[in-house]
Amino acid sequence: MEEPRTIKYTPKDFKSDQEVRWCPGCGDHAVLNSVQKALTELGIPKEKFAFISGIGCSSRFPYYMDTYGFHGIHGRAAAIATGVKTANPELSVWDITGDGDALAIGGNHFIHAIRRNIDINIILFNNEIYGLTKGQYSPTSNRGLMTKTSPFGTVEEPFSVGELVVGAKGKFFARTVDSNVTLSTQIYIEAARHKGTSVVEVLQNCVIFNDGIHEVVTGKDVREERTIILKHGEPMIFGKEHDKGLVLDGLKLRVVKLGEEGYNEKNILVHDAHEPNPGIQYMLANMKYPEYPVALGVIRSVDDHSYEADVENQIETIKKDATIKCMDDLLMSGSTWTID
């Protein structure tokens, strides 16, 4: 890889000339801002970014970025992005996708990208609904949600994104909220720097078809009590008054009050995002309100082989000792005979 040029960008440098067409009030606007901010911090020249997406409201994202962009077909962003990154590992490749795009039609490419740990950054806009097709339930919609295709309530269990990521051998999982630009920006930066597949779940609001679905945990008045922002190496404390924490109780997590039952900052769990064994991270990713606060931040971030690097290495190794160096060599290799 060549050295990053030292270029200073502002978010405006990443804005394309296209009108942004999301509904006023849609959470997608904030995500766009956060990503544009994050890119300015990476020291990567603009032309090295490729934004790939599927189909959905969120998947219109690449049009609004003044980078290389490819608006694909529904569900296939992870596969297209995998091809881009494998072909050219020098690009910073982003996969922009929705809960329907990534987890319904695109579920297979999603889990396989993760399994291979190819170095792409997947931003999954989870509004728990199909926005673009005007409001059908998605694989992350909760049981009972009434939508156009579930007028009497869905009878399906939703995926939990973090759980599926871990189940597919995921090495990086983070969660953020659309409107929290500061946290989001930080997470996108970490995702971009992580080598391997990074999955960031964004709790995103669809004002039109599923308004306020995350409000119960992300609402202004409640969010400090109902979410916890995890930071590697720091104790798992949350609450408006920083008065609550997480501890292990046997094999389960438990919310405790600092200063009660003998709990204090010292015996609260310390977040280890780098632990390869996903045990606690798995539980953290799965925490649900009201039993637990919902975990935000980088929940898991473990270094491992990345696919495209292994591919390049294997090629380099083999090339070194190869007797076949070009097509003419290949054509003449093996058993041949001459007619004269």
Added chain:
Amino acid sequence: MEEPRTIKYTPKDFKSDQEVRWCPGCGDHAVLNSVQKALTELGIPKEKFAFISGIGCSSRFPYYMDTYGFHGIHGRAAAIATGVKTANPELSVWDITGDGDALAIGGNHFIHAIRRNIDINIILFNNEIYGLTKGQYSPTSNRGLMTKTSPFGTVEEPFSVGELVVGAKGKFFARTVDSNVTLSTQIYIEAARHKGTSVVEVLQNCVIFNDGIHEVVTGKDVREERTIILKHGEPMIFGKEHDKGLVLDGLKLRVVKLGEEGYNEKNILVHDAHEPNPGIQYMLANMKYPEYPVALGVIRSVDDHSYEADVENQIETIKKDATIKCMDDLLMSGSTWTID
């Protein structure tokens, strides 16, 4: 559901008139025997069985069963089986699939069937190779495996079936070995009786393209030391001499020797397949030789809503109070006017 007729079957009753065409020595033969044995124990009349499969060596299975059978297309068995079961919940529906069929092309249907917890029994023949297409690596092949499409060794991380099942919200996961007919039969019976999606991973030997891949743990001489057969409610003890057990060490499992370090039958972990929180089961499913014995038996079996039952219930509830009882009612419903 109607009462099961009290019919006594022998395995022969489930053999079709078709010649079995697997390679001599293939593990599939033993699976066929085990399943045919298991069916005799279920008290379900023969005509109520439907065996659905994808494409692969293993997927030829339905031809050899004298039941209703549908040999589908590659990867789609779970979807077809879902349709069969939703349409007619009275059938006992089996999905026969391979590691390629279920986890490569069929990965999406696999995780969605599991998420919905539809009451089908998925038997996944895991030979860690594509058999029918003559030996390419699969999503369960270990890193480095040399095959026709990875002549220099694969650079991909394999899925762990149990981990993926849990990640997809799986409620039933078991593992067995093709050649262990007694254990397998027992597991198939439990899978069939479980209401919801049951996934049984069979460590299956492909004599032609991946011979002996499981031998290191399932070999006659070593299997007692390198596998553990889990039974709900029983302590996790294994070894030829029943002298080893599993304990929890912090958040990790550890193999201990009974009679050493103060360990005895009493303080060995007791298997709880019914615990909804997958914590320990997840670790058990993921145990790998040489660090651990490989877990066999029913690792997870948790009752929950099953999709087809919820669908039927919703329909029944709505039908009860509905004003529209037939098509003529529907045609005349809402706003209409008369021209005369």
Added chain:
Amino acid sequence: MAKNSKVIEREEVVIRFSGDSGDGMQLTGTLFSDTAALFGNDLSTFPDYPAEIRAPQGTVGGVSGFQVHLGHSEVHTPGDYSDVLVAMNPAALKANAKWVKPGGTIIYDSNNFSDKNIEKAGYKNDPIAEENLSGYNIIAAPISQMVRDALKDFGLDPKSVLRTKNMFALGMVYWLFSRKLIYTEQYFDKKFAKKPEIAEANKVALRAGYYYAETIEALSPVIKIEPAPIARGLYRNICGNTATAWGLLAAAEKAGLNLFIGSYPITPATGILEELAARKDLGVKSFQAEDEIAGICTALGASFAGNLAVTSTSGPGLALKSEAIGLAVMAELPIVVVNVQRGGPSTGLPTKTEQADLMQALYGRNGECPVVVIAASTPHDCFTYAFEAARIALEHMTPVILLTDGYLANGTEPWKIPSMKDLPEIKPPFADPKEIPFMPYKRDSENLARYWAIPGTPGLEHRIGGLEKTIKGTVSYIPENHELMVQMRAGKVAKVAARIPDMKVYGENSGDLLLIGWGGTRGYLMTAVSELQAEGHKVSLAHFNYINPMPLNVAEVFGRFKNRVVAELNLGQFADYLRMKYSDFSYRQINKVQGLPFTIREIKESCIKILEEK
């Protein structure tokens, strides 16, 4: 009701309601059509909205429209050009001005023509001037202001007040056509039973608009369109997607089978899944699949299990289903695949209409893989052809692809409600439980359908699948068996021709020119042919609903005309298909690929050109 003295009668009229996506134009248009229908006019409507949920406010890209065509005689299309345009903002004017008939009426909300909005719409100067609308009847109504005034005592928030603008405009239009307000008022009473203040506000705005129109007199004369002489009976409005869903439901009831639909949402087909998901009262099992492949595969499973199985989708989704349609062909299971065509290729123009999936429906599969293909031609005959698709699938044990399109799916028209007892019986070829062993590929000697043995039936256990088989269901690589089975599958589909009606020509049975069409363009082609005939041309129409196989008398019909021209919304797929099937004839083409229906004028002009050549 109308006190205006000047009243003129008209045969037909086209009205277009147009505004921002948030302006409620779809509802406005629907309420207007309902009132017209209840009055007894024949009508046809078409909604037209942007692909984005909310495209940027005030821009042309964000304009949402609803066109209504009503008449004293039969109406076959929503109309090309409008007599009246309601434009809620400058963008709406920009998007539609060129589609107003010379001298037509344009009502616009003058409060919304701010400089900012005018610029947003892409105008440089005064829009009316820029559009050169001097010969038109332009009504600049301060609608926003007037609803604010009318509702000032309601205590509603300003947003809610402005949301009634559409009703003010509707009131004006009602006055213009001297229509009753009562049906619309009843709608609000019912809809907002729990929010009576909202119901009242809308009704007040509606009446305010009506009286405003009466007052200003700028709108006179009042236009009257007498009821159409339509057949007696009970009517309702129906759009193509609902009609499709209902046709399938009717077929299930007639066949005595449960209906299963396995689908994945996609514009413009989603309405079918949505309607059927709501039909739990009739026991429908609606399965929202994880993707299109699972949609058809669950349906195939349900078909195997004995349901009437359906999957619905649009172009890209049909592409994804191709492999599984092949399995359905090989397994010879009944299944209906509904494809609501939209603009392509790829994601294309998802909310627009087109007829470019014909070749895909006919040939988009590996191997020799014949299916029955039929196409609906009006919103309400989607019912008929959905029923037909199911009937053919079940009685002939074959997949059937039903083609509709975005225009039919969303368009509505009045429909004389059929009675279930008048629909034909459907009798699937169930296997005889006594004929043991069951041979899955034994066929009915007449129509070549295999028999259907439903899992759960004792003694009929059998295996089917995608590999080539003998009659007994044994996998077979025997060359002659394969060829035989290929021919049997083709033959089975060909035999369907015996159970479909002959092609009936619209117009004289012979002549100078036969206009040929298929699917959703029928209204336009019929109207064009009617007008051409009225003008003395020897033109008739052959419109196809059965595409594969085709009616048995087609060649004969074609032979009776001097020229043939195929009009379709693609580059000529049906024309090419006819060249294959009826290669003795030559075919001219009229094609349009703009995401829009034909206009009648386009068709007529092309026909006249051909007629004049000779």
Added chain:
Amino acid sequence: MAKNSKVIEREEVVIRFSGDSGDGMQLTGTLFSDTAALFGNDLSTFPDYPAEIRAPQGTVGGVSGFQVHLGHSEVHTPGDYSDVLVAMNPAALKANAKWVKPGGTIIYDSNNFSDKNIEKAGYKNDPIAEENLSGYNIIAAPISQMVRDALKDFGLDPKSVLRTKNMFALGMVYWLFSRKLIYTEQYFDKKFAKKPEIAEANKVALRAGYYYAETIEALSPVIKIEPAPIARGLYRNICGNTATAWGLLAAAEKAGLNLFIGSYPITPATGILEELAARKDLGVKSFQAEDEIAGICTALGASFAGNLAVTSTSGPGLALKSEAIGLAVMAELPIVVVNVQRGGPSTGLPTKTEQADLMQALYGRNGECPVVVIAASTPHDCFTYAFEAARIALEHMTPVILLTDGYLANGTEPWKIPSMKDLPEIKPPFADPKEIPFMPYKRDSENLARYWAIPGTPGLEHRIGGLEKTIKGTVSYIPENHELMVQMRAGKVAKVAARIPDMKVYGENSGDLLLIGWGGTRGYLMTAVSELQAEGHKVSLAHFNYINPMPLNVAEVFGRFKNRVVAELNLGQFADYLRMKYSDFSYRQINKVQGLPFTIREIKESCIKILEEK
């Protein structure tokens, strides 16, 4: 070497090695052909094996065969009927007896004709009698026994000993054709360098067979086929799949691009992925995808990123790729989609050959979605047409579907090795980094290709995708823009015609009958036409490699013949296609759908029938 005095010379001969799947017939056939090729014969081979990995031993379903056709003059097919059949068991005899020429030689392993095996093969009595082979030269050789004897001192286990039976049989055949053993011996020395005892055992068995044949004299006379007068040069054997892989590699080198292949294994296409996976020495990035959709989508990503991108598959896989091919059409990215056709529909006859994916390749996508379609016609010209496919894709910025088939994929023939310097240059239309802003849908005025801006290039940032766009890449629903873009995409593909060679007829330039074919049937059709011409008929052959677009002179060529007949391995897809494209002509058809190639006799008989009609 051969001491036998009676020697006859033959122009050509067909030999079929046949046995159980485990009997090593594929290797035997390959070794025989290698020796023949090194001797200088022209040849063509075809392996034929069951779909099951190991079908039940001893049954007809489990028979694996390898046919070799070698000649003193040009050889175009593996031959219809064989002169010599080697049958390692009764099932092999059963499967092949009817394909031996009257009076031909049949060598069989008499030790393997036990009652049990005879019954397994489905014979009731003595197979020789039952097959009525009295006029044949039947050699009952106790092969099993003789290898046991020959290797008794080797200390090998009985299984390994019996595994050399095929070499004994091969030795006999070598004697019969008076061939050298040396190449085969060298093969074993190399192959089993680390297991010299196995190498030796095979060599001993080979020699034992050779001397046995010499001894029994039953095989006399020895048959000599002199070397063919083939062009001077360096040769190798190559099968279609390897040739395809190499053609793509050559194109990548010529274009100066990296080669990326994203594929999912499927019979009979897997060999292409396997060959390219082994070509890490040439830097190939081979991606084994999770499914066919990921195969093409990763390839599209790689194409976007600037690689020569390829995906390879067979029928059902092509169906799955349809939607993404549409995206490639819309994004106008270069990509080669190789489809190795097999028996369909659905899973069909996966190991058999067929030409029934033509319509799918041409039309199997939603919307107006044109791609370039070309077809290879011999195992070795898969190289040429794979290269052509890549050249067209890259230079015209379009997806290209390359059709081969199971027969080409597995068949081998000698190939005069080309030199890279003799292949044409490939110059993709890279965007000029100075022309800013980059307009993704601006086109080359001559061939209508858009320009290719590779991510990583400063200043050329842009967005593409599946929604309809303006020339600038802005999403657009403007009706006229859509129609224009539809026409541009169609026009771009049509313009490819200017860069492909004219159709050259094989035979006279005019005549009574033009036999028309496409793709993998060429060898059969050429041979049939040669023979017909030799018999005095005015028949020529027009064989198509470029299917869409077609060469510019086709209509002119067709017009020079009184009759046209289209021969293909399907129900008439190319014939129908010609009816669409060249509707001024009428076409007869010769069709076969048996999972098998044509026989020359079939073609000739059908042609003669047509010729006699007039």
